[in-house]
Amino acid sequence: MKLTRSAILVLLLLTFAACSGKDENKNATAESNAETHGIQTETSSDVPALHEFHEVIYQIWHEAWPEKNTQMLKELLPQIEDGFGKLQQAALPGILQDKQNAWTKGIQNMAGIIETYKSSAAAGQNEALLKAAEDLHSQFEQLVRLIRPVSKEIDSYHQELYRLYHYYMPAYDLEKINSSVAVLMVRMEAIEKAPLPARLKTNQTAYQQALIDLKSSLDQLKKTLQDHAPNDQVIAAIATMHDKYQHLIGVCE
DSSP: OOOOHHHHHHHHHHHHHHHHHHHHHHHHHHHHHHHHHHHHHHTOOOOHHHHHHHHHHHHIIIIITTTTOHHHHHHTHHHHHHHHHHHHHOOOOGGGGGGHHHHHHHHHHHHHHHHHHHHHHHHTOHHHHHHHHHHHHHHHHHHHHHHSOSOHHHHHHHHHHHHIIIIIHHHTOHHHHHHHHHHHHHHHHHHHHSOOOGGGGGGHHHHHHHHHHHHHHHHHHHHHHHTTOOHHHHHHHHHHHHHHHHHHHHHHO
16 A cells, blocks of 8 residues: 555654654653662762772781881882872762761871871881871771761661752652651661660760650651641751751761
8 A cells, every 4th residue: 555645754753753752761761760879879878989998098007007017108108199099089978968077177187197107208207107107097087987877777867868858858749758757757766776876875865865856856747747737837847857867966976
């Protein structure tokens, strides 16, 4: 059967529409996957460059320094400079942005220690080199402590809170807000059941009160949602709960 010019045009348009639909679906899936990956990256309190730097720190602290092997300390200098260069370029994930000022100061302090390490090595000042190696290890430990979560339960809570506060609330995605609050309720129960972190034994009373306040603010947020309150009231309840979380972390520090 011979097709008319009009029929051919219609078939071409239908084919184009079908292909465009597939492309749009692919693009939508890709965008969704990219957004999910982005959120997961931002909610991980991991700094890979810090873990990599641990390799040379381990050799300094557990091999060269105990044996007072200053020659090994000198030989490790290229690895120190390489690892520190990567550390300087490392960006903190979104979930750790409140630590940025302290992190920047820690990196600056480490830079000064490494300069002392280098000058001591070059001048053959072995005692000064050993002291610089000790200071370098100490500063590394401070950076690790800075980004280390108080507990895995609190870190898990923070990861979901980050999604709620930085993604779902600004877009006012009510479905995701409700789902996120349900997740936070479960994770709050895990925090309450978990043993008190050892580092908080001396500040137990303040910690427990801060936790009670956080739980109360989360309960209030849930009630606000159940009451179908206006958007501004929901946003205010989320902000209050976020503030209570920050206070809890402040107590932990």
